[in-house]
Amino acid sequence: MKLLVIGLDGATFELINQFQSDGALPIFSKLMNKGLSYPLISTMPPHTAPGWVSSLTGVNPGEHGIYQFWDTQSTSYVGRFMGSNDVGVPFIWNLLNKSGYSTGMINIPMTHPPKEVNGYMLTWPLSNTLRYCYPADLIKEIAAHQGHYASDLITMFNGDVNYINEALETTCKRLQTIKYLVQNKPVDFFMTVFTEIDRVSHFYWHYMVNNDSNPNLKDAIKNIYIETDRVIGEILELIEDDTTLMIYSDHGFEQGKMDFYVQTYLKEIGLLHLKREPDDYVLEDTWFEYIGNNEKYTVDWDKTVAYMSAPGSYGINVNLAGRQEKGIVAPSEYEDVCQEIIEQLKLVINPINNKPLFKKVVKGSSLYNGRFATLASDIIMIPESWGVMVHHKITDGKIFNFHPEQKGMHSKDGMFLMYGNKIKNLKHKPPQDLRDIAPVILDLFDVQIPLYMEGTSVFSLQEKKDTRIIFERDNDQSSYSDEEQGEIKERLKNLGYL
Incomplete structure (x- = not known):
């Protein structure tokens, strides 16, 4: 194996440094002391879906087309769930395969459904499915050798605080795989992602920082880091001395402080309207519904000017005529409406410190560029602190929630670490953001870095060239069936996305 990549969803140096101070993370300590370690800036906003795709394609969401788990610019308001069919540029393994290298991938977000590769792939399905690997019979083979584990979102947090035990067990089972x-299946490039740090950080952060909370759960986050450290140590025992190791995360974490119900705010300032539905109306379980006093309400698209594009997106869309099915804003008024929304959001004051809630409120077109930039939310809110979640929930008028559903929230500072004999004497520079990961990988394999990649290798062993690559999205074929889309909704509820 030439390169081993371990992804740690949500891992942050802030906690690694805290936990290793008492010797709890010996493998991390060794790798950081003897290798390269730098913070790594996430996407905007810092989110799992665009983060992993940007790192493994070398481009921003405007070029690869993934902004969230959902399509954020759906004509029908509630977008479908995104997957590998929606990625508009090659993943790094496509380029390595083209150059004759074999690749093996396990549990990488946004890789489902699986594609044919020179090697093998176990994807990261959002639904409960057995069609998540290539070759198709690989699951049976792994199960026969006691390596099978349930896919990530099937074993995710479900409101039971005993989930920490499941997370520790899943991490161990993934090690067996x-x-x-x-x-038994050697490849040149191997990558796996452990997602349990993210899950535990979301829902156990308050136990870690609050001395009056459940003392039995105070070390839940520390324990998942300790188990991850142990597992990395065992993986390192499997590889040759000349294998290079890369470890990185898609984003960091910090304490959740507040939910801001932006759709309720839009309702209060007259940009979003509701209509009452009959008592026998069947709600569709979306972020455009509200139940109050046993009465059902949905968004009235005939009157609504703006709405949240998708949960977790930090984005607002204009209800644009000719683009949205029931759009009412004329294209000639689009720019003025965007500016009005931006100015209104800039007025929101954080009630905790009496300062503006948002550092910036900008057009999506100012953050993203590329073939799929038009799929971005029209307006992006960048909070002063990522401990503020811009929440999709419609309430009875409550705009702030000081007891947020997610106790830990994504921050922009991820982590990057490299270790190995082959890189000891190479000149390097710190990585800038997630887009640098793909060029680093190509550089280490001496595979030409395409000119379209926006990131740069920390080693700069070669210059980019205008390598012509024909690659189109396969989004005529949905990544998930209708039945699976319904199941995914239920599972994402448990993560606080719905």
Whole structure:
């Protein structure tokens, strides 16, 4: 194996440094002391879906087309769930395969459904499915060798605080899969992602920082880091001395402080309107519904000017005529309406410190560029603190919630670490953001870095060239069936997305 990449969803140096101070993370300590370690800036906003895709394609969401788990610019308001069919540029393994290198991938977000590769792939499905690997019979083979584990969102947090035990067990089971594949199916490039740090950080942060909370759960986050450290140590025992190791995360974490119900705010300032539905109306379980006093309400699209594009997107869309099914804003009024919304959001004051809630409120077109930039939310809110979640929920008038649903929230500072004999004497520079990961990988394999990649290798062993690559999205074929889309909704509720 030439390169081993371990992704740690949501890992942050802030906690690694805190936990290793008492010797709890010996493997991280060794790697950081003897290798390269730098903070790594996430996407805007810092989110799982665009983060992993940007790192493994080398471009921003405007070029690869993934902004969230959902399509954020759906004509029908509630977008479908995104997957590998919607990615508009090649993943790094496509380029390595083209150059003759074999690749093996496990549990990487936004890789489902699986594609044919020179090697193997176990994807990261959002639904409960058995069609998540290539070759198709690989699951049976792994199960026969005690390496099978349930896919990530099937084993995610469900409101039971005992989830920490499941997270520790899943991390251990994934190790068994990795051991079997590394020992029996050697490849040149191997990558796996552990997502349990993210899950535990979301829902156990308050136990870590609040001395009056459940003392049995105070070390839940520390324990998932300790287990991850142990597992990384065991993986390292499997590889040769000349294998290079890269570890990175898609974003960091910080304490959740507040939910801001932006759709309720839009309602209060007259930009979003509701209509009452009959008592026998069947709600569709979207972020455009409200139940109050046993009465059902949905967004009245015939009167609504602006709405949240998708949960977790930090984005607002204009209800634009000719684009949205029931759009009412004329294209000639679009720019003025955007500016009005931006100015209104700039007026929001954080009730905790009496300062503006948002550092910036900008057009999506100012943040993203590329073939799919028009799929971005029209307006992006950048909070002063990422401990503020811009929430999709419609309430009875309550705009702020000081007891947020997610106790830990994504921050922009992820982590980057490299270790190995092959890089000891190479000149390097710190990575800038997630887009640098793909060029680093190509650089280490001496594969030409395409000119379209926006990131740069920290080693700069070669210059980019205008490598012509024909690659189109396969989004005529949905990544998930209608039945699976309904199941995904239920599962994402447990993560606080719905």
